[in-house]
Amino acid sequence: MEKSDEALMHQLQMGDLRSFDTLVKRWEKRLLNYCYRMVNDIALAEDLRQEVFLRIYRSAKMFRARAKFSTWMYRIATNLCINTLAKPGHWKETSVAVYLESESEGLDDRLIDPSDQPDEVVVKKEIEDRIRSAVACLPEDLRVVVIMRHYHDMKFREIAEILDRPTSTVKSRMVAGMERLSKMLSKQE
């Protein structure tokens, strides 16, 4: 039977490094994708993922068994992403106009299926980039809710707990975020 995240954290608090490795393996992909959708930069997302795991390791003793590990981890990741984006060196323009002007640059090997035809690869890449850019263009408070709800399948109550906001606020942000995305994506078509 697979151990829960909280049990692994307890073992890590006891000094068991293998439990940390298990947590890393369990969450590395989801955490990378969360950071990637937040910052829209894969290299930066990888650095942020590593930093989140480092912070988890270093703050393991502060983790309380009553808390949910994923909530704690996403809170660390969210704060880290937002703080990183707020730094002058990582500032990014997020207006819709800039989004609409943006064009995909080159092909990304990550998205290429060997079975795809060259044309299909290009189209797939374009769609992928547009969606990522559209999400990245959302204001941070809307973006984080959309990513958590749509891509990470979190309940609104859970998102509210991570962001330390009322559930009603999270819901209204989701409505606003989806409306903006709908407008941005429909304009492209």
Added chain:
Amino acid sequence: MDCRFFREQIVLEGYDELDAEAKKSLEAHLQTCRECEQFQLNLTETQQALDQSTEVDRPIDIAALHKAIRPKPLPWWSRLSAWRWLAWGTAVCLILVVGLSALAWIGVDIKWEDRGLTLRIGQEVVPEITEQELVRLLEVERHATQAELVKQLQGALDEFSEQLQFHLDERQKQADAQLALIYQGLQSQRVQDLELIRQELQHLAGATEAEFLESQRVLEFILASHVSGIQQNTK
């Protein structure tokens, strides 16, 4: 209820977080509200569009992560800080040794006595004493005591001598005063005697032999009494 509320309900329904009763209420609203119906359609399309964005998968470099979580070796100056108490202790000891050596060099007597370290400025350091030297030192001590006694007696004698001299001087003054009085008396007596002699000599010039003999006897008496007075005063 306004459309704002129902749009939240549409989103909840789109993510399967709406209970059956709320679903019925929403469906009833959608039957009557074209805008909300359109919002639901847009939401579904947006969800489908978002689903086209696939997930990336780049495994983490676990070795690099382990390396990062491993405590980094401290730089040499930080490692030195771990020994800072020993360094401080050594420095304090060195300062003490150098300081005490300097004090000893300039002639301060440094001793460890019952009550701790004692410093005496301007005293010679007494070397280790042998038994013979101790005897000799005791002799010196005894002599020193005798000398002190002689000195004390000498002092008392000097004081006594001064007092005696003072009394002698006083007596001398008194004696001088008495002698002066005696001298004055003698002088007065001599003047009287000389007057008497002059009168007798004048008388002798026209006197007979019998009167001469009487005068001679008076003069001899006067002379004898005068000599006798002098002798008495002299004594």
